[in-house]
Amino acid sequence: MEGEKSRGIEHADMTHSTPGPRPSITIQYNGVESVANMLLRQRALRVTTALAVAVALTAGVPAVAFAGSADGDIRLSALDLSPATVDASTGSATANLTWTITDSNASASTVQGTVEIRQRAADGEFTGPAYDVPFGLTQTATGDVSANYPATAQSSSYSYTFQVPQYVAGTAAVWAVERVTASDDQSDSLDAGSATLNRFASSVTATELQDASVPKIANVSFDNADQPTYLYDVGVSPTVGYLIEVTSADAGFWHGELHLRNTAGRTLDAAFSLQYGFDGSTSCGNGPDAGVNWGASDVMCDVVVSIPAGSPAGTWTLDSVQLTDTAGAKAKYSHLGELPVQVTDDSKLxxxxxxxxxxxxxxxxxxxxxxxxxxxxxxxxxxxxxxxxxxxxxxxxxxxxxxxxxxxxxxxxxxxxxxxxxxxxxxxxxxxxxxxxxxxxxxxxxxxxxxxxxxxIPDTSAPVALSASLSSPTTTSTQGELLSVDVSSFAGVGEMDVEVYDSTTGTSAYYQYGGVTWTTSGTLKWGINLSGVAPGTYTVAFTLIDNGGLSTAYGYAPSASSNSQPMPGGPLQFTVAAS
Structure with a gap:
C-alpha cells in the first residue's frame, strides 16, 4: 500500500483495546427516530479499530452547499467534516460528517452509496485502511417509518459520527473523505473523488499517539481438527485451512500474508485482512471461522489456501507470516516450518x-x-x-x-x-x-x-428372565425389598420397569423405571422402596428392556399387560408387616 511505513519488530507487552458499539442506521422524521430498513450496498467496513457508527438519514442537515460535482443526474451537493482539528490521544475523539445527495431524475425512488474516510499523508496520497460508511434510502414503510418522511431520492441528507483512531505512525494525522459513490434505481451513478471533495470541508487534523508496537502471532493451527495431513491432487486443487490468531496492542491489526513452501522449492502466498460488516460483525480470512474475532486487538484469521492442481508431489509447510497494523507497522515471522501437509497424485505408490x-x-x-x-x-x-x-x-x-x-x-x-x-x-x-x-x-x-x-447385526431376540427372587418373604415398609433377576440377552439389558401391586385388589403400590448395569448374561439387582406402603401381601412384576429396544414383561396381571410372561419359578410375592 502506497504510503505505508515499516518499522522493526518490538516485543513489548500488549493490551487489548475494547471494541466500540455496533453500528446502527436510523431514519428521522417529525423529530422522532425509528429503525429503518435501509437499502444498503453491502460493502465490508475495512476498519481496524471498532467504530461507534451512527449513520442517520435526516432532512435539512446543515452542510456546505455546492451546486454539483460532475455532469450527471446524481450529485454530491453538500459535505462537511468538522471540527477542523481534534485531540484523539485519549481515544475518545469524534468528528461529525454530514452530506447531501441530490438526484435530478424524477423517476428515481431509491439511492444508495458509500462514503470512504482514510488517512491522508503529507504528499496528498492516501494510506492505511479505509473506513467505509454505506448509506441508503428506501421509501418502503417499515415499522414506525412511513413512506412520507421528508427525505426522497431527489434530495436526502445524512450524518455520520467518525471515531478518530488513537494511534498512527507519528503523533498527528489528517483524516479525509477519499471518495463518495452513489447510485439510484435508474442506472444513474456518482463517483466523486478529490476533484469534487476538495471543494468541501472534507478533512480533520488529529493529534494522536504514536504506534509503539507491531502485530504478533499468538497462535497458529489448522482451522479444522480433522484437517487431513495428506491431500489428493487429481486435477482438482486440494485445500488446507490455517487459523492464525493475531494480537496488536496499539493501532490494531489491518492485514497480512501467509507464505507456504513445498519440498520442491515452490511457494504459495495468501493475503488476508480484518473486515467489519456494517452490523458491527468482524471477519478475517475466507474460512469457516473467519468471524471469530475480538475487535482489532485480538483477531482470529481463518485462511483457506488452494494448492494448484498439478503441483509436484511433496510436503507443504507454513513457512512465514507477515502482519501489518493500521499505522503501517510490519512484522514478519519467518522459517516457521509449521503444519506440514503432503500432496500426492498417487502416481508412484x-x-x-x-x-x-x-x-x-x-x-x-x-x-x-x-x-x-x-x-x-x-x-x-x-x-x-x-x-x-x-x-x-x-x-x-x-x-x-x-x-x-x-x-x-x-x-x-x-x-x-x-x-x-x-x-x-x-x-x-x-x-x-x-x-x-x-x-x-x-x-x-x-x-x-x-x-x-x-x-x-440387528437385534431380533428379546431379553429373557431365567429366574427371579426376593431378598425376604416378609419385610416392613422401612426395610424395603431387593429384587434379583438372572437374565440372558443378545443385545444386553440396559433398562428395567418394576411394579409392586396389592395381591388382593391389584392396586399399584410402587412403580419405578430406569437404567441398570448393562449385561447380556448375569444377575440384575433392583432395590424396592416401600416407604408409605401399608401392611399386606404384594406381588412384583417387571419388564426387561434391551439396548435394541426389545422388551419382555413378567408377572403382570392379564388386565395390566396381555403380553406379560409368567414369572419364572412362580409369582413373586412378599408380605409387608406392621412396623
Missing part, C-alpha cells in the same frame, strides 16, 4: 483390493475389531504407515510398519464401539512407503468414496 471383514458385526456386548485388507503396489522401502479414517463414532487407526503377507497384501484394523454404533464406514485410507511417497483414497482426501461399510 498405489493401493487396491480393499475389503472389510466382517461386514456384519455383533458389537452389542463389546468393542469389535474389523479387519481392513489392502494390497499396495509401487512401494519403495516397504510400507511405513497406513492411516485409516472412519465416520464419526467409529475408531480409525494408524499402523506403523504393518506386516506384508506373501501375496503382497497387508491387514490393519478399525474398531466399532458397542451397543449404539450401528454402522462403521471407512472414509479415507493413506498408505506411506519407506521413501515417503503417499497414496490416498476416499472422501477424507476429496477422492471418490470408498464402499467399505460394516453394519451392526
Amino acid at each position: 498405489q493401493a487396491g483390493d480393499f475389503s472389510l471383514n466382517p461386514t456384519s458385526v455383533n458389537n452389542w456386548s463389546s468393542v469389535q475389531k474389523i479387519a481392513l485388507s489392502l494390497t499396495p503396489t509401487g512401494a519403495t522401502g516397504g510400507i511405513s504407515t497406513v492411516v485409516v479414517d472412519t465416520n464419526p463414532g467409529c475408531g480409525g487407526s494408524t499402523t506403523q510398519s504393518p506386516a506384508v503377507s506373501a501375496d503382497g497384501s497387508l491387514t490393519v484394523s478399525i474398531s466399532m464401539p458397542p451397543i449404539y454404533q450401528k454402522q462403521c464406514s471407512v472414509t479415507g485410507i493413506a498408505v506411506v512407503d519407506g521413501a515417503g511417497d503417499v497414496a490416498v483414497y476416499g472422501s477424507t482426501f476429496d477422492g471418490p468414496a470408498l464402499n467399505l461399510v460394516a453394519n451392526q
Whole structure:
C-alpha cells in the first residue's frame, strides 16, 4: 500500500483495546427516530479499530452547499467534516460528517452509496485502511417509518459520527473523505473523488499517539481438527485451512500474508485482512471461522489456501507470516516450518483390493475389531504407515510398519464401539512407503468414496428372565425389598420397569423405571422402596428392556399387560408387616 511505513519488530507487552458499539442506521422524521430498513450496498467496513457508527438519514442537515460535482443526474451537493482539528490521544475523539445527495431524475425512488474516510499523508496520497460508511434510502414503510418522511431520492441528507483512531505512525494525522459513490434505481451513478471533495470541508487534523508496537502471532493451527495431513491432487486443487490468531496492542491489526513452501522449492502466498460488516460483525480470512474475532486487538484469521492442481508431489509447510497494523507497522515471522501437509497424485505408490471383514458385526456386548485388507503396489522401502479414517463414532487407526503377507497384501484394523454404533464406514485410507511417497483414497482426501461399510447385526431376540427372587418373604415398609433377576440377552439389558401391586385388589403400590448395569448374561439387582406402603401381601412384576429396544414383561396381571410372561419359578410375592 502506497504510503505505508515499516518499522522493526518490538516485543513489548500488549493490551487489548475494547471494541466500540455496533453500528446502527436510523431514519428521522417529525423529530422522532425509528429503525429503518435501509437499502444498503453491502460493502465490508475495512476498519481496524471498532467504530461507534451512527449513520442517520435526516432532512435539512446543515452542510456546505455546492451546486454539483460532475455532469450527471446524481450529485454530491453538500459535505462537511468538522471540527477542523481534534485531540484523539485519549481515544475518545469524534468528528461529525454530514452530506447531501441530490438526484435530478424524477423517476428515481431509491439511492444508495458509500462514503470512504482514510488517512491522508503529507504528499496528498492516501494510506492505511479505509473506513467505509454505506448509506441508503428506501421509501418502503417499515415499522414506525412511513413512506412520507421528508427525505426522497431527489434530495436526502445524512450524518455520520467518525471515531478518530488513537494511534498512527507519528503523533498527528489528517483524516479525509477519499471518495463518495452513489447510485439510484435508474442506472444513474456518482463517483466523486478529490476533484469534487476538495471543494468541501472534507478533512480533520488529529493529534494522536504514536504506534509503539507491531502485530504478533499468538497462535497458529489448522482451522479444522480433522484437517487431513495428506491431500489428493487429481486435477482438482486440494485445500488446507490455517487459523492464525493475531494480537496488536496499539493501532490494531489491518492485514497480512501467509507464505507456504513445498519440498520442491515452490511457494504459495495468501493475503488476508480484518473486515467489519456494517452490523458491527468482524471477519478475517475466507474460512469457516473467519468471524471469530475480538475487535482489532485480538483477531482470529481463518485462511483457506488452494494448492494448484498439478503441483509436484511433496510436503507443504507454513513457512512465514507477515502482519501489518493500521499505522503501517510490519512484522514478519519467518522459517516457521509449521503444519506440514503432503500432496500426492498417487502416481508412484498405489493401493487396491480393499475389503472389510466382517461386514456384519455383533458389537452389542463389546468393542469389535474389523479387519481392513489392502494390497499396495509401487512401494519403495516397504510400507511405513497406513492411516485409516472412519465416520464419526467409529475408531480409525494408524499402523506403523504393518506386516506384508506373501501375496503382497497387508491387514490393519478399525474398531466399532458397542451397543449404539450401528454402522462403521471407512472414509479415507493413506498408505506411506519407506521413501515417503503417499497414496490416498476416499472422501477424507476429496477422492471418490470408498464402499467399505460394516453394519451392526440387528437385534431380533428379546431379553429373557431365567429366574427371579426376593431378598425376604416378609419385610416392613422401612426395610424395603431387593429384587434379583438372572437374565440372558443378545443385545444386553440396559433398562428395567418394576411394579409392586396389592395381591388382593391389584392396586399399584410402587412403580419405578430406569437404567441398570448393562449385561447380556448375569444377575440384575433392583432395590424396592416401600416407604408409605401399608401392611399386606404384594406381588412384583417387571419388564426387561434391551439396548435394541426389545422388551419382555413378567408377572403382570392379564388386565395390566396381555403380553406379560409368567414369572419364572412362580409369582413373586412378599408380605409387608406392621412396623
